[in-house]
Amino acid sequence: MRNQNDAQKALERRIFVKEKHEKKEHEKENNAKQTHASVIKYIAIVLIIAILAVAIFVVAISENINKEKQGEEISAMATRGDYIKEIKLVTEDNEYMTIQTDAQGVQVPVPKGYVGSTMQGENTVEHGYVIYEGTDPVNTEDIWNERNSRNQYVWVPVTHEQLSKMYGIDENGKYWGKLYDFTMNTGNNIDETTGATPLNWTETNGVMKIISIDGHREPDITSDIDGINSFRQYGVKAESLAEYLTTLEKEFEETLVSIAKYGGFYIGRYETGDVNSTLTVHRMNTNIGGKEWYILYEKCKQLRGNNKNVLTNMLYGSQYDRMLMWLIESGNKTKEQIILDSSDWGVYQNFDLEYDSDGDGVADTTKIVGRMIPSGSSEQTNANNIYDIGGNYWEWTMEANGTNSRIYRAGWASSYSGDVMNAKYRSGWSPNGNYVGRGGCRAALYIK
Numbered sequence: 001m002r003n004q005n006d007a008q009k010a011l012e013r014r015i016f017v018k019e020k021h022e023k024k025e026h027e028k029e030n031n032a033k034q035t036h037a038s039v040i041k042y043i044a045i046v047l048i049i050a051i052l053a054v055a056i057f058v059v060a061i062s063e064n065i066n067k068e069k070q071g072e073e074i075s076a077m078a079t080r081g082d083y084i085k086e087i088k089l090v091t092e093d094n095e096y097m098t099i100q101t102d103a104q105g106v107q108v109p110v111p112k113g114y115v116g117s118t119m120q121g122e123n124t125v126e127h128g129y130v131i132y133e134g135t136d137p138v139n140t141e142d143i144w145n146e147r148n149s150r151n152q153y154v155w156v157p158v159t160h161e162q163l164s165k166m167y168g169i170d171e172n173g174k175y176w177g178k179l180y181d182f183t184m185n186t187g188n189n190i191d192e193t194t195g196a197t198p199l200n201w202t203e204t205n206g207v208m209k210i211i212s213i214d215g216h217r218e219p220d221i222t223s224d225i226d227g228i229n230s231f232r233q234y235g236v237k238a239e240s241l242a243e244y245l246t247t248l249e250k251e252f253e254e255t256l257v258s259i260a261k262y263g264g265f266y267i268g269r270y271e272t273g274d275v276n277s278t279l280t281v282h283r284m285n286t287n288i289g290g291k292e293w294y295i296l297y298e299k300c301k302q303l304r305g306n307n308k309n310v311l312t313n314m315l316y317g318s319q320y321d322r323m324l325m326w327l328i329e330s331g332n333k334t335k336e337q338i339i340l341d342s343s344d345w346g347v348y349q350n351f352d353l354e355y356d357s358d359g360d361g362v363a364d365t366t367k368i369v370g371r372m373i374p375s376g377s378s379e380q381t382n383a384n385n386i387y388d389i390g391g392n393y394w395e396w397t398m399e400a401n402g403t404n405s406r407i408y409r410a411g412w413a414s415s416y417s418g419d420v421m422n423a424k425y426r427s428g429w430s431p432n433g434n435y436v437g438r439g440g441c442r443a444a445l446y447i448k
């Protein structure tokens, strides 16, 4: 028994020892594993730190490169912006124009191929200096025929300070028109005299930003047409939208150069006429609307005919806005007449105005609701010698909005009143869509 017990105890002890040994081994193993894991963890941490350090370094370097790049771009932009800003005002005759003196002694550039009017009421910059196409002096004895048969434009003076409020340059170096809404409110960002306030853009340190890229903007394309067939259908002279955009941008830049060089631009005195054939800017025209934006845009460019001293185009939104500001600044119109109600100087459904129906210079007809009047036939719509801004036909501009709309300005005679579609009013529709029947346009002329 005793031996058996001893044997049993010995066995138990062995088992115990074995287990203990195994436990120790296991612990050792675990310790080794833990040490191994610690080493791996340590290496991992070191690696992560190293990777993070490298990443931070790379980011820092690339940010620095970006900053340098941005710096280069900004300075390139500044140079490019200065290129317009640094253009000196031309004060002596050149190959494209001669400097004329108005009735008040103010100098005004008159392009070759056009003559400044000597007619009283048309011969001061302050109240709208008028030029007539052709080289013959304006026959003031037969002024009604002259007005009805020669293209006419009115000088809109623009100082360099005012020009800087008509365009800006974005971070990519693209020139944009500065568009404005007009408000009777006062406050930051609202011009005290005119109530003009930025529309869809900001400017910081000389860099302009379009707030909504699909909002009001110019120059830009809209995507309603694409492909060579639709281009041809509307007489668009481009093979692609990209090419079209390049053309629009180049033309806009040319207008800025001209405005800087000569201190202003010419605006069509009347709504453009003869829209079914070769455009004209004549008084008493009745073919003044009903065309697609694309067609009128191309036709406006042809308005200059063979004259190589000037460029013509459809008016830009930024130029329309400057013209409105000029009407207020020159005292021709009040803020209220531009912003709140243009009934008393426009062609609207809510205002009976007298107009000349046969061009003999004597008003003999009263407009009734639902009727347009011949271009420039009512003296009541005259604003610094520019006619029918307030109403009559809607006027397409170069301004784009959305992906599929061009902006027209002011009113439409037959179904709106002047307190709704006042002179500042802007809305848009598809450039070749349903409402083209109401679309006319205003031309502009720039000296080269």
Ligand SMILES: [Ca+2]
Pocket (backbone or CB within 6 Å): 356, 357, 358, 359, 360, 361, 362, 363, 364
């Ligand atoms: Ca008459």
Ligand SMILES: [Ca+2]
Pocket (backbone or CB within 6 Å): 271, 388, 389, 390, 391, 392, 393, 394, 395, 410, 411
């Ligand atoms: Ca109009």
